[in-house]
Amino acid sequence: MPLEALDLSTEAGADQEFLYTLNFGPQHPATHTTLRLILTLDGETIVKAVPDIGYLHSGFEKLGEDLDFNQYVTIVDRMNYISPVANEIAWHHTVEKLLGIEITPRCKYIRTILAELARISDHLLCVGAAALDLGGLTAFLYAFNEREKIYNIIEQASGQRFHPSFTRVGGLMNDVTDDWVKLIRVFTNSFPKVHADVVRLLNRNKIFIDRTKGIGTLTKEEAINMSCTGPIARSAGVVRDLRKDEPYLAYGELAGSFKVACSKGGDCLARYLVRMEEMVQSVNIIKAAVENLPSGPVNLHTEDKLNIPDKAATYRSIEGLIQHFELFMWNRRFETPVNEVYGAHETANGELGFYLVSDGSAKAWRARTRPPSFIHFAIFPHLIEGHQISDIPAVLGSLNIIAAELDR
């Protein structure tokens, strides 16, 4: 059935002379990335909003069919570039689910720590940018200074700050050092002070509360019906968190160290408060994970024939050399079952899932992404209708929509 082209010019009630159409974005400071909204306005009140997506479409999913499971990690990095490590971990979780392998305990813990650092990094940016759009620059600067420390931690582990490409099938690129653990301890000690600073600047700020309270309200039923996940659903009273509901990585073992932050407000203020509380809980997880970090290998054994062997094994042993060549020759690589799997992680914005269809080769036949931003941008018209133009930055900031992930 041919799809009907969406006519963006004619709006409901366009025959009414007092309504007019305003083009918001794709280049608008409040959208941060390339989002476009076509607004029908009655004075300053928004009667209708139509989001227009696709300005940052980069063909990531198609590249997933061209690159093998290890190479594609460099692309998923670039989807949600605010918390790239979380994407990598979710992608390789799906691949490992397809291959039916269980990673080592140490790898699980390191990945848990990295995923929580990514969550803090994402929430810090979201909270800071939301405040920035509403006129509070200072909280943004303090939050960004703390994100810098997270970048240093990731740089220390992987060798690159922004796009670490750190995970591999069945393990990590390399093991972490004791210095890395020290850096994390420093971070978990210094983070509560920064959190308190942001709380002092925003939580009791009458201007910030006036701009966010009662704006973009979402009820529990609507959140479920519109398949919201993550902090957006939890702030509307939906008690759901994949980390507790379907424990993956080390979350099952660390379940006692954290609680799920929920709120009943459903508005922009509730989303801000839930994110702030989630950061506190994330630090608790990191503290518990660092104290319980198991020793042992970070990658699977060479005999499992899934990991790139250590360089010493490649140079010195024939098994290592064979395994090394098996994984890099274009006509060998991974042997996968013909199967379809869906793997989802609770990332900072919500449920990030990968739907992976394998035809038995080393590349995915289809690597569909379920990005939280896509779902959350779809509810945006519902949240904004009836509010004023000046509420758009508040709602967009609270949803934390990343266009690279939205358009893929």
Place this chain on the structure above:
Amino acid sequence: MPLTESDVTWVQEPKLGLLGQLYLPAIADGLMTTVGHMFKKKVTELYPEQEPKLPPNYRGVHRLNRDSEGRTKCVACYMCATACPAHCIDIVAAPAPEGWKDREKYPETFVIDELRCIYCGMCEEACPVDAIELTTLYDLTGLSREQMIFDKEKLLSVFDVTTKAGTDPVRTRSGELGPASEPPPAK
């Protein structure tokens, strides 16, 4: 495993009393926070004057390693070019010159497009003879696209520079020679 009430912490909205309804106390509180930060340690880095402290496993510009005789270690096996997700490595293999007893092939040309490269480190992961590595050089600039396309000589010169400066990469444990670089067993 469904969530129980004990797993959940319900976030409460901050209650603004009569004092909170006024703007002035919040302004004073905010100013105290920012003034407090003025006396803390400065976080700004003065970049060109102060070199950033990078970890030794930083992934920067590539280098082609030399063996003990000063020749390139590369055996033109194309593994790095195959592993590269950005397809930025271009190798032309040729029979090794007379007198190179330890290998049959060598790279006649070895070109890396540093503009295409995403510095993921998969080339050095794929290399079976410890020939290509990522160094800690990060301040890579050029005035034209041609300058950023590194050929074999330039990549070997990066090796000379980093060895002289003592900033050898640590990730692949450089210095340990691969089997292809060792002399063949005497018959």
